[in-house]
Amino acid sequence: xxxxxxxxxxxxxxxxxxxxxxxxxxxxxxxxxxxxxxxxxxxxxxxxxxxxxxxxxxxxxxxxxxxxxxxxxxxxxxxxxxxxxxxxxxxxxxxxxxxxxxxxx
Amino acid sequence: xxxxxxxxxxxxxxxxxxxxxxxxxxxxxxxxxxxxxxxxxxxxxxxxxxxxxxxxxxxxxxxxxxxxxxxxxxxxxxxxxxxxxxxxxxxxxxxxxxxxxxxxxxxxxxxxxxxxxxxxxxxxxxxxxxxxxxxxxxxxxxxxx
Numbered sequence: 001x002x003x004x005x006x007x008x009x010x011x012x013x014x015x016x017x018x019x020x021x022x023x024x025x026x027x028x029x030x031x032x033x034x035x036x037x038x039x040x041x042x043x044x045x046x047x048x049x050x051x052x053x054x055x056x057x058x059x060x061x062x063x064x065x066x067x068x069x070x071x072x073x074x075x076x077x078x079x080x081x082x083x084x085x086x087x088x089x090x091x092x093x094x095x096x097x098x099x100x101x102x103x104x105x
Numbered sequence: 106x107x108x109x110x111x112x113x114x115x116x117x118x119x120x121x122x123x124x125x126x127x128x129x130x131x132x133x134x135x136x137x138x139x140x141x142x143x144x145x146x147x148x149x150x151x152x153x154x155x156x157x158x159x160x161x162x163x164x165x166x167x168x169x170x171x172x173x174x175x176x177x178x179x180x181x182x183x184x185x186x187x188x189x190x191x192x193x194x195x196x197x198x199x200x201x202x203x204x205x206x207x208x209x210x211x212x213x214x215x216x217x218x219x220x221x222x223x224x225x226x227x228x229x230x231x232x233x234x235x236x237x238x239x240x241x242x243x244x245x246x247x248x249x250x
Contacts, residue, residue, distance in 0.1 A: 025112070026112040026114065026115065026116075027112065027114050027116075055118065055119075055120070058116045058117075058118050058211070060116060060213070069114075069115070069116035071116065071117055071118055072117075072232050073117050073118065073119045073231075073232050073235050073236060074119075075232075076232040076233065076235075076236045077119075077236050077239065079236075080236050080240065080248055084248070
């Protein structure tokens with residue numbers, strides 16, 4: 001599961017819309033999701049496939065139905081990997097500044 | 106952004122570069138859990154799942170244990186009296202080896218019908234926990250912060 005797939009999956013408004021629908025109510029069938037989009041069943045399936053490959057959607061079988069769940073973990077991983085990294089630099093920069101100011105004082 | 110309505114079934118998964126055995130140990134032994142599970146010391150033994158955060162201690166029933174593939178236990182939010190008053194829910198950990206030394210870990214938190222506040226509270230928590238678990242197993246270090 002790499003970051004490229006996650007970024008690519010998120011780079012499409014229809015796919016973000018699908019994630020928003022799942023965010024509102026999780027565990028939906030293809031038919032339910034399809035009814036909220038002006039798109040063919042095949043089109044929705046294709047988008048769901050990309051989201052599933054990126055790990056952003058997880059499917060579970062319940063009886064005869066296949067339910068789609070939003071899996072936010074890959075987004076969290078990107079957050080932890082990138083946002084925290086930048087925050088850390090900012091904190092480090094401030095620490096350096098403090099050190100320099102105190103040295104020169 | 107619409108607010109998250111409490112989901113009665115939540116599913117999360119993450120791919121981790123680790124063996125199923127390493128993941129099993131990381132979710133059933135406190136020496137690991139305290140590094141990524143909000144500092145909680147969690148030990149699974151004798152059919153119970155014992156948790157401790159600071160002075161607060163509680164335990165839950167283990168419903169199924171099939172090391173290193175599957176662990177099912179009750180969930181009671183003993184860390185918060187408000188949430189602990191709600192009905193017990195259920196957590197299932199599924200550990201599936203993949204090709205190339207990768208293991209897929211799926212967490213299903215369900216039977217949350219009688220625990221709406223818990224459902225809302227854990228939604229963000231699982232993301233943080235699974236991200237932290239992955240980081241710990243892959244780097245040997247807990248997440249910063």
